Structure formats: C-alpha cells, structure tokens
Amino acid sequence: MNIIQEKNYVWILVIVCFFIFFMNLDVLYPNIMEARNFITAREMVTDDNWLLTTMNGEPRYEKPPLPTWLAAVAGMLFSFDNLTALRIPSAIITLILVLFSYRLGVYFLKDKKQAFISSLVLATSFYVVFAGRNGTWDIFAHSFMMIGIYYIFQFFSSDEKIWRNALLAGTFIGISFMSKGPVSHFALFLPFLIAYSIVYKYSNFKKKWLPLISLLIVATVISIWWPYYISVMDGETAKAIAEKETTAWKDRNVRPFYYYWSFFVQSGVWTVVAFVSLLYPYLKSRVENLKAYKFSLFWTLAAVVLLSLIPEKKSRYLLPVLIPLAYTTSFYLTYIFKSFEKKLPKFERIPIYINFGLIGLVGVAFPIVGYLFLKDRLTGFLSPFAITSIILVMIGFFILKYVIQRKIHMAFYLIIGFLMTAVTFGFPLANAFLDNPKYNSLQDxxxxxxxxxxxxxxxxxxxxxxxxxxxxxxxxxxxxxxxxxxxxxxxxxxxxxxxxxxxxxxxxxxxxxxxxxxxxxxxxxxxxxxxxxxxxxxxxxxx
Known part of the structure; x- marks a missing residue:
C-alpha cells in the first residue's frame, strides 16, 4: 500500500527536514566546535580577514574556511548574536544532503519509494540530526562530497553527459576539501570507490580518460589553492599547525580498532533495523536488488573499517557512515513493508516489535516519565510539555496499533512524525535544565x-x-x-x-x-x- 504518491516525495523530504533541522535552532548554547567556528567567522567580518583566518586574534588554519565563510555571511546579514542565523547554513546543507541522497538512491536503487525511505532514515538518524543543527564543519564536507558522489556515480555508470558529470563531480569533491580537508575523501568517497569497484566495476573508460583527468584537475585546484595561499603567506605557522594536527590524529583520543563496531547505534531510532540490515546471509535472499544491496553494504562496512584504522576515534566521526547505512537499512525496511502483513516466522518479527514497539511505548509513556523527570522544572514550560505530551501519546498509540495490525509502513511514517514533534515542540524543554544558580555571562x-x-x-x-x-x-x-x-x-x-x-x-x-x-x-x-x-x-x- 502506497499512501504517499511519488510526485510528493521531494516535497515531503523538504517538509520533514524543515521541522527537524530548522526549528528551535537557538535553544542550545554553542558547543566548543561551534564556538571555534563562530569566533573565526566573527573575526573575518570585524577584521576583514577572510583568508588568513584567526581565532581570538591568533592563526586558525586547522580547518579550511568554507563553512566559516557561510557563518560569517549569516552573521553579517542577521547579527552574530543570532544563533539561529549562524546555524542556518548547516541546516540548509543538510537538507541538500538528504535531497541528493534521494537522487542518488533513485539512480542506483531503481526504486523511488525505497530511495524515499532511505532519505527519511538518513534525515532522522541521530548524528545527522546533531550535525545538521550545529554550526560545525563535518556536515558541509560530507554533504558536498555526497553531491560529488552523485555525479561521479553517473560518470562511472553512464556514457551520457560525461563532461558535465566529470566537471561537477570534481567541483564538489574539491568544495568538500574546502570544508574540512580530506576527511570526507577518506571516510565517504574512498569507501564509495571500494564498494563500486567490487560490485559494479569500472568499464568502458575509453571515452572517459580525458574527462577523468579534468575531474582530478578541477578537484585538485579547488582543494589546494587555500592551503597553498596559507603556506606562502604564513608558512611557518601553517607548518606548525599541520604538525600539531598530525600528532593529534596519532596520540589524542586513541581508541582500539573495534571502537566503532557498534556504529549502527548512531542511527538512533533505527538502531535495531539498521543492525539487521547488515546481516548479509539473512537478507541476501530477501532483497529484490541484490547488486544494489551489496553496494550499499560494502560502502557502509568499508567506511567503518577505514575509520577504524585511524588511532584517534570519536563517535561523531561516524557521521559519514550513516549515509550508506541509510541505504542499507532501506533494503530491510522495504522487505518488511512488503512481507510483514504476510505470515512471517516469529523470529523475523522480533526486531520490528523491538524497534517500533519501544518507540511507541516511549510516546505513550512520555507524559508520566517526563513529569517524573522534570517535576519542579516544568514551571514556565507547561505549554510545550502539554503539547508535546498530547501529540507523542497519540503517535505512540498509533505506532503500537499499526505494529499489532502489521501495518509497518504506517508505523514507520509515524516515527518520522515522532521525531518532528520532539524537535518542534519538545526541544524547548531543554531550557528547563538550565538551572545553574551561579551562571554568569561574560557579555558585559x-x-x-x-x-x-x-x-x-x-x-x-x-x-x-x-x-x-x-x-x-x-x-x-x-x-x-x-x-x-x-x-x-x-x-x-x-x-x-x-x-x-x-x-x-x-x-x-x-x-x-x-x-x-x-x-x-x-x-x-x-x-x-x-x-x-x-x-x-x-x-x-x-x-
């Protein structure tokens, strides 16, 4: 049963992203990464210094400046006191990431509905939500890289529009470098190349060598001009910073190789179904497009393995893994949507009952648990608490109802609504925890x-x-x-x-x-x- 028409997929993705990434952007105080970015953006404007970037007047060359330029423009237009404005560029680029993930999904999944499902999973995965609502660099690097991957996939697999695909791929791969250096090249693009070479292989390159060389030249020029400029204008400082960053990757936050093996947990509400989607022996006979499933699975696993090779590890570094993981998860969800109403063995239903049932129970129990947790903190927050409670109870009830009725596709869409509600109406409740009696700002x-x-x-x-x-x-x-x-x-x-x-x-x-x-x-x-x-x-x- 298809309750949403194909012609509305893009508009629904836009609406979902609006509620998840654009609402209540000013609730949380800037974290340490945002503070670095915003300080540099502020000094770009106040000192009219857009290339030799600084933080508190000292050189800040650790990150390329593209995301900071965007934050600086937002600050110029709307004031640096406006946190919403400073975070809007991140929200916009995350919307673009979701839309291009849909376009790429349509291209290689050969199924618009599955591409739509995968994009909804991506937009509602935990670390994507986190990064898309914060004014930091990672989401820009991976979003621009995803645009580059969209065009390079077409470049590899089609003989049409070769030059267009090559030049656009090279442009956005270079722009990704201008967002956070080679991070996305290693964590997202290289795993893509590995997966593509295994599943689709590279063929019919006789007409593509010259466009491919042009692609590499464009990507290289866009990538290196700023580092080259810095090395010429302030070479000693740039060298010292580069050595410091290299040392940090080897010596700081060092974790064991297996630290990322629970990566599927970072998908948040999709943790259980994401885990099952990785079980190739189970799913290989249940997917309709085995080749595309292998591609997304290998892309996901290659990204995890490559990230595991780096000594420095942080949970937020798993952000690029969530992109191919969303595609991988969509194969299992598509299978479940089509098969759950039929007579499935009980063991196949258990993951769905756990994943969807728990979210339904959270929704139904939210007023009681929320009240016990917040108690006296609710003073001044009764309205958002009441609205959030009413909507989540209704959503939770219907999620449980549809799971019992085996209408899993309906429960899936309600989970999307659950998250939209939590961000739109529930997020202001975070202010209820601002209870430090000694809070004292430096602004005066x-x-x-x-x-x-x-x-x-x-x-x-x-x-x-x-x-x-x-x-x-x-x-x-x-x-x-x-x-x-x-x-x-x-x-x-x-x-x-x-x-x-x-x-x-x-x-x-x-x-x-x-x-x-x-x-x-x-x-x-x-x-x-x-x-x-x-x-x-x-x-x-x-x-």
Missing part, C-alpha cells in the same frame, strides 16, 4: 572595559566558549612567554585554581579577586559540568 565585560578604561586579558587560557561569549577578541598573556601589559592597571581572566600561577607571573603586583564567570547551564553537582566554562577575574595593579 567588554562594555565595562570601555566605560572604565581598564583593559581585559586572558591568562594562559583560550577556551573557545568563553571567547565567544565575551563577544570579541581577548588578548592573551602566556606565562611561558610573558609580555607584560603596558597598562599599570588591567583585568585578567584566569582558569579556576590558577591564581598561584598568576601571582608568580606578576610577583610585584597587587592582585584582587573580582568575580567568577560560569557558562555552564547546569550546576557543579551534575556530571556534565565543565571546568573550562568557568573562569575567575582578577584586577592587577602595578605600583
């Missing part, structure tokens, strides 16, 4: 400095969130290479517990504690409390 410091004519410095710290909240550049004083400020009286921000180092750096000065600034949204008794978001301010007076 710069204005006070101008009024009092007393400059402000940072001593041995450059926590990005603190600099972002301050609202401008804060000159740094390094104890290992101390430059004494020319002013006899100044203020300095010092990390908690570092007063002794400050006294050693200024032994002949009078040091007076002024106040503590704390950007933590939760109090110090909670496990998520971060010391780097807290700093003391001292007044330094020289005789």
């Amino acid at each position: 410091i710069s204005r006070k400095a101008e009024t009092e004519q007393i400059p402000v410095y940072m001593f041995n710290i450059q926590s990005p969130e603190l600099v972002w909240d301050y609202g401008g550049k804060v000159p740094l004083l390094h104890s290992h290479d101390l430059t004494i400020p020319k002013e006899k009286t100044f203020k300095t921000l010092v990390m908690i517990g570092a007063k002794k180092s400050l006294e050693e750096a200024f032994p002949n000065a009078k040091i007076t504690y002024l106040e503590t600034f704390d950007l933590n949204p939760i109090d110090s008794t909670k496990s998520g409390y971060k010391d780097r978001l807290r700093t003391d301010m001292y007044l330094i007076q020289h005789n």
